[in-house]
Amino acid sequence: MIGKLAWFSTSLLVLTWQPAWGQGKDFKDDMAERTRACTACHGDQGKAGPDGYYPRLAGKPAGYLFNQLKNFQEGKRHYNLMTRLVDPLSDAYLLEIAQHFASLKLPYPAPALPSARVSAQVLKRGKQLALEGDAAKDVPACTACHGTKLTGVQAHVPGLLGLPLDYLNAQLGAWQTHQRKARQPDCMKEVVARLQSEDLVAVATWLSTQNMPTDTAPASKVSSPLKASWLCGSAPELSKVQP
C-alpha cells in the first residue's frame, strides 16, 4: 500500500513537473542560467575548468572580474572566444555577471603537489618572491598587493592561490610579452618586467602548490598602502592611505 502511494505521489510529482510549452525543463530565470556560456568552460558555478587553462571565477573580487571582462572587450587581454562572448554586452550586465561569480562561495580543490622535477631551490626562490619580494630589483612581495594570505583584496585584486600552474605560467608569460595588460599605470607590467623568466616560473610553481587558508575570502583592504612610486590603474585603492 505504502509502495503504491509512493509510486502514485511520485507520478503526480512527475506530472506537475511537465514543462509548459516553451517554458523549458529545469529552466530558472537567474544568473546561473544566464552564465551557462561562461560555466561551460570555467566549470560549474565557475569553479575552474578541467584542463588548467580556464581559471576559477567563483569568489574572486567583483571589481577584478569586471576589469577582466572589460579588458577582453578593449583588447588588453587576448582570447578570441572570450572577446566574442563579451563584445555584445553592456557594462551594466558585465558588472552583474562579475558580481554573480564573486558572490559564489565554493570549496577549493587541494593544491597540486610539486612535480618531482622541481628543485627545492626553485620553490625557495618562489616563496621568497611571493612573501618578501626582491629588494635588489625593487620588486614588492606578491602579498603587498594580493593580500597577506594571497587570497586577493577587495575590490580589484585577485587571489593567487587555488590556480593551476599552467594558468599562472600562461598569465605571467602574457604579462611579459605584453599580451596581457591592465589599465595605466600598469603596476603588474612593471613588476613582471623586473623579473627573469626563471623567477616567474619559480613564483608560479610555489603559488600553485600552496594550501588555501581556512578563510578563502579576499581581504577587505591591503595591510599597508603601496610605496609612493607604485601606482595601479586597475586598483587605485592600493596606493591610497587606507582609512
Place this chain on the structure above:
Amino acid sequence: MMFPQHFWRNVAWLWLTATVLLVIAVVIDNHRDLWEVQPRPQTTNTTLATQISQGQTLLQIGNCLACHTERGQPMGAGGRPFETPFGRVYSNNITPDMAQGLGTWQADDFWRALHYGKSKDGRLLTPVFPYKHTTLISRGDSDAMFAALKTLPAETTQNPIPKVSESLDWPFNSGVAIAIWRSLFFSPGTYKPQVTQSNEWNRGAYLAQGLGHCAACHSPRNAWGASGEVNDFSGGLMPLVNWYAPSLLSAQETGLAQQSISEIALLLKSGRNATAVASGPMAEVVKHSTQNWPEADLLAVASYLKEQAQTNSASAIVNKPSITKSSGNFLSLGAKIYEQHCEQCHQAKGQGVVNAYPALAQNRAILLSDPTNLVQAVLYGGYPAATAHNPRPFGMPPFVLTLEDREIAAVLTHLRSQWGNQASEVTPLQVNRIRALQGK
C-alpha cells in the same frame, strides 16, 4: 591569311586611341567633383547646438564610430582593420586631430568624402568605406555629421595607421586600380524621393539605402568585391568575416513581408523579436547603432523594408532545399550530440524557452540554405546584444574546443531535419572550411 602592313598600323592606332580615351574617361569619372557644382552648405535657422545633436544621431544611424574605432583605442581615431579578399584596409581617423584626423577639414571636404569618396588631399578612398551609400546623404545631413565629429576629442591611435598602399595587396593598392574599380562600380548620386510614396517610405528608403548602408552586407558581392545596388537586399555572404547576411526580401530567410512593422522595428531596437535574434555582425550593429535610433526612423526603415519584401518577394530566389539522405550513423550521432549539448537549453522538441533560448523548430535561421551562420553559432557561441529592451540576455557557449567537425555537421543536420524542419545536410567539410577561415 595575310594582312597588309598598313592594316596592322591601323589596328595599333585604334587600340592606342581606345586606351587613351578609356584612361581619360576613368580620370574624368573619378574627378568630377573638380567641375561639378557642389551644393552650398545649407544655411538653416537651427542653432549650432541643434545641428550637432542632429549630427550625433546621424552618426549613430550610420554606425560610423563602430568602424572608425579600433578595440581599446580612442573613439573615432580609426585603425580598425578590415580584411578583404584584396588585402587589409584600416579605417581612418575621423576625430578633429590636426595631423591624422579631420582637424584641417572644412564641411566641403567632408561632403566630398561622403559624396565622391575622395579625401581632402584628392586621394581616392577605398570602397571599404561604403561611399556607394554615403553618396546619397544630403548636404544638410553631411554638414550636421561634420559638426558633430568636430566635437569629438582630437585623438590618435597608439600606433600609426598603415596606409592603403602598404596594407592592400598588389596591384589593388595603387590609385589606378582604385580609380578603375570606381569607374566600374561607383557613381555619385543623390536620393530622389518617390513622389508616389509617403514621406515615411521615403525617409525609410533614404536611410536604408544611404546612411544605414544595409546593402553593404545584405547584398551579394561580385568577384571584384563590389556589393549590389543600394536597394539590393537579396542577401549575401560577407567575405572573410564569414557570416551570411540573410535576404531582407525572402519569406524563407527573414520573412519581413509576413511580419508587422512594429515586430521588424523591435528586432532593430532590442536585438530580438518573437521569431528572430540578431547575432554575429548584426548584434554589433544593434549594440552600437540601431538600438539608439529615433523611434520614427526605426519605423520608417521597417515599413520601407517590409514594402520592399512584399513587392519583391517574387524576385527573391527561392531555394528549394535539396534534401540528401544522410546515413543512419550520421543522424544518430547528431541526435546523440543534440541530447548531450543542446537539449538542456533548446529543449527536447527544439521548442526553446520563451525570451531566453530561441526555438530551433521552424526557425528561419536554422533553415537557411547557407549553413555558415549556424556553424559560426555552434563554434563560437555568443550572446545577443544587451539592449534597453533585453538588458540581460542569455548566451550560448562555444563548442569550438569540444566538438569535432563531424559532430557539429551531424548535430546541425539533425536539427535541420527534425520537428518539421526541412533543410539540406551540413557536411563536415563545410564546418571545417569555416573553422579554418576563422583562424585563431
